[in-house]
Amino acid sequence: MDTLFLSRLQFAVTAMFHFLFVPLTLGLGWLTAWFETRYVLSGDERWLALTRFWGKLFLINFALGVVTGITMEFQIGMNWAAYSRYVGDIFGAPLAIEAMAAFFLESTFIAVWAFGWERVSRKAHAAAMWIVAFATNMSALWILLANGWMQHPVGYVLRNGRAEMTDFGALLANPYGWIEFFHTVFAGWVIAGFFVMGVSAWHLLRRNQEELFKKSFGAGAVFALASSLLVAAVGDMSAVNAAKNQPAKFAAMESVWETRAAAPYTLLAFPSLKGEGNAVEALKVPYALSLMAFHSPSAEVKGLYDFLPQDRPPVLPVFLSFRGMVALGALFILLSAAGTWLWRKDQLGKYPWFLKLLVFVIPLPYVAIQLGWIVTEMGRQPWVVYGLMRTAEGVSSTVPPSHVMLSLAGFVFFYSVLGAVDLWLLAKYARKGMV
Amino acid sequence: MDYAKIWFVLWAVLWTGYFALDGFDLGVGFSGWLAADDEAQRRDVFASIGPFWDGNEVWLVTAGGATFAAFPPVYAGLFSWLYPALFLLLFSLIARGVALEFRGKLAPPAWKAFWERTAAVSSFLAALLLGTAFGNIFRGLEIGPAGYQGTFFGLLNPYALLTGLLFCAFFFFHGQLWLASRVSGPVSVKASALASRSWYVLAALLAAFIAASYLRTGLAGNFAARKFLLALPLLLAISLGAAKLLLSRGKPGTAFLASFCAIALFSLTGFAGIYPDLLPSRQGPEFALNVYNSSSSAYTLRLMTAVAAVFMPVIIGYQFWVYRVFRAPLAAGELQKTGIY
Numbered sequence: 001m002d003t004l005f006l007s008r009l010q011f012a013v014t015a016m017f018h019f020l021f022v023p024l025t026l027g028l029g030w031l032t033a034w035f036e037t038r039y040v041l042s043g044d045e046r047w048l049a050l051t052r053f054w055g056k057l058f059l060i061n062f063a064l065g066v067v068t069g070i071t072m073e074f075q076i077g078m079n080w081a082a083y084s085r086y087v088g089d090i091f092g093a094p095l096a097i098e099a100m101a102a103f104f105l106e107s108t109f110i111a112v113w114a115f116g117w118e119r120v121s122r123k124a125h126a127a128a129m130w131i132v133a134f135a136t137n138m139s140a141l142w143i144l145l146a147n148g149w150m151q152h153p154v155g156y157v158l159r160n161g162r163a164e165m166t167d168f169g170a171l172l173a174n175p176y177g178w179i180e181f182f183h184t185v186f187a188g189w190v191i192a193g194f195f196v197m198g199v200s201a202w203h204l205l206r207r208n209q210e211e212l213f214k215k216s217f218g219a220g221a222v223f224a225l226a227s228s229l230l231v232a233a234v235g236d237m238s239a240v241n242a243a244k245n246q247p248a249k250f251a252a253m254e255s256v257w258e259t260r261a262a263a264p265y266t267l268l269a270f271p272s273l274k275g276e277g278n279a280v281e282a283l284k285v286p287y288a289l290s291l292m293a294f295h296s297p298s299a300e301v302k303g304l305y306d307f308l309p310q311d312r313p314p315v316l317p318v319f320l321s322f323r324g325m326v327a328l329g330a331l332f333i334l335l336s337a338a339g340t341w342l343w344r345k346d347q348l349g350k351y352p353w354f355l356k357l358l359v360f361v362i363p364l365p366y367v368a369i370q371l372g373w374i375v376t377e378m379g380r381q382p383w384v385v386y387g388l389m390r391t392a393e394g395v396s397s398t399v400p401p402s403h404v405m406l407s408l409a410g411f412v413f414f415y416s417v418l419g420a421v422d423l424w425l426l427a428k429y430a431r432k433g434m435v
Numbered sequence: 436m437d438y439a440k441i442w443f444v445l446w447a448v449l450w451t452g453y454f455a456l457d458g459f460d461l462g463v464g465f466s467g468w469l470a471a472d473d474e475a476q477r478r479d480v481f482a483s484i485g486p487f488w489d490g491n492e493v494w495l496v497t498a499g500g501a502t503f504a505a506f507p508p509v510y511a512g513l514f515s516w517l518y519p520a521l522f523l524l525l526f527s528l529i530a531r532g533v534a535l536e537f538r539g540k541l542a543p544p545a546w547k548a549f550w551e552r553t554a555a556v557s558s559f560l561a562a563l564l565l566g567t568a569f570g571n572i573f574r575g576l577e578i579g580p581a582g583y584q585g586t587f588f589g590l591l592n593p594y595a596l597l598t599g600l601l602f603c604a605f606f607f608f609h610g611q612l613w614l615a616s617r618v619s620g621p622v623s624v625k626a627s628a629l630a631s632r633s634w635y636v637l638a639a640l641l642a643a644f645i646a647a648s649y650l651r652t653g654l655a656g657n658f659a660a661r662k663f664l665l666a667l668p669l670l671l672a673i674s675l676g677a678a679k680l681l682l683s684r685g686k687p688g689t690a691f692l693a694s695f696c697a698i699a700l701f702s703l704t705g706f707a708g709i710y711p712d713l714l715p716s717r718q719g720p721e722f723a724l725n726v727y728n729s730s731s732s733a734y735t736l737r738l739m740t741a742v743a744a745v746f747m748p749v750i751i752g753y754q755f756w757v758y759r760v761f762r763a764p765l766a767a768g769e770l771q772k773t774g775i776y
Binding site: 056059060063064066067068069070071073074076077078079081082084085087088089090091092093095096097098099100101103104105107108109110111112114115116117118119120159160162164165166168396398399403406407410414418421422425429 | 485486487489490492493495496497499500501503504505507508510511512513514515516518519521522525526528529530532533536537540541582583731732734735738739742743746747750753754757760761765766768769772773774
């Protein structure tokens, strides 16, 4: 195993682990701030109890997001030195701005929220959580503008043997970055909505503080429904965007091999394990793929045969992840709509099986978001910067494979332990309820 | 205006801010237990850094991000050449962060003791590694005509290890002064005594560092060429002396500010010594990564200057505010509300 393979594996492992904790933060911050605002406005202690309960879970989850985030920043220089030298002039800026514009805010004000119950006014305390929620989402914006640049490089010129920034405005306005941003934060909000619904359902099943958990169930359900619809809408934009800017990725997402106009959507497909073509192809819906890709029934959709084998992303994982994500996304709309409806009609108690189901559904949005990242990042291969730099060209030349092997083994062991402890703590506090 | 030179200064200031701020909570992390006799006191010790460590650590993230944006080859070189050291540093910082966060989450003494030990080991390792890494930067890396030729064990040279120990001594002193001024009762008394005694070790290590830097590195050159730079080490000596004096007069709070200045001046002395290099080479000045051959384009640097000019004063403002909000120790009732055992 060489440094390239191990570095890719390490990046995938550490990024996916990091992204088990970040997305819940993206949405739970807003919900906690909402509960606290209701408390400040009404003086009703029940909202305070909700604020404390969900805030505590937020903090336990937040801790691991913070510490595993540093790995992401360090790792780009450690394992991808050639990449860093080549694109640092333009890629480094959003990362540095993220630290200054967002990371300082969230890390400073989370302390005000956690420790400041008796140090600042009620309003200021609630404001601290709004600031944290805003900052975590802001953080995502800068990171995804950076990632959006890797997907669709803009605003640069090749000069002095590197990519130099010429137009920061273009980087800021990169539609790829914004679509990724909205798709990602909405997906994070879906996670938070289902998390709040699921944990509340667990308590409702046991008739613990029913009145309180009904309130949080409702907030979670409405939030999850709105976010599930939004994430699907942006998802459609995301697919259109991929078809336009990254045709090889789009072809892999749908496992399309032949280029053709008025392309049908294949309901049942499975890429051949031999590497080319599909082993299964059945049930075609005429024009549907062209409609999906370009919102026009006659549009031409590029197939993978149009790309040299070395320019194609790995088809099977991208294809399966995409289908899995889309199916889960549809499920989330149904479940959150049902949850919202039952909550509005005050019928939750009549369907204990539904509440039980929601507890088991908690992990599914996490699965969906990881699948989405597999589509985005594996679909970009073999490029690290689409069309500009190959992943293989970006790796550190001075780092021997043995060092990466050691660090990777260290991460796997260390992260497994930390993840298990954090999950256990989270479950423990979630079960404890509002005491 | 030469933005690359401005960014050298900003780069030095960001690292300096990190050392002077995170220095005390790393110091409390590895030496705080010495000032506490029982579990309640240890809780106060950890509570004293609870609201601050995360905000302080962001200075490191920003220093790293700024290195990436303003000097990409330095970021790439430093992080990949020092790979094993960096990943150990990463592990220490992760372990220290979760230890501080997990410690108070549950009541059993064994749980707390485990995370306290983890915090101690990881904080010490982080301080030692940071010092060793910067010792190697001050000394110069093995960058030659064929690129970087150093080895992991080459990084563990006596000069770098001396710098590592000096960082530990600085942070020990800094951390004990923090406890002496921010925790009341017996912890404060004990921390004052520990700070007072450790001062001599710190002064001796600093003297050894200055002598070794003069004899074994190129740091002295800039000070000989530009005499006004000597104000930095001079003020460093004065700050360190003042810290001791203020401590013995029973003013640990002011002594802490003096040690803050001492760490900052120590760091700035080092950076002033390597200028215009960011990563000096031991194999010849032409191989060094410096402000001329390693900076980002003028466009990027101008943009980043504007960003830093807008955000850094605001950041310093609200961080200062938070230090004021939490200047009195957290009472037991507050810790309970926070959910800390």
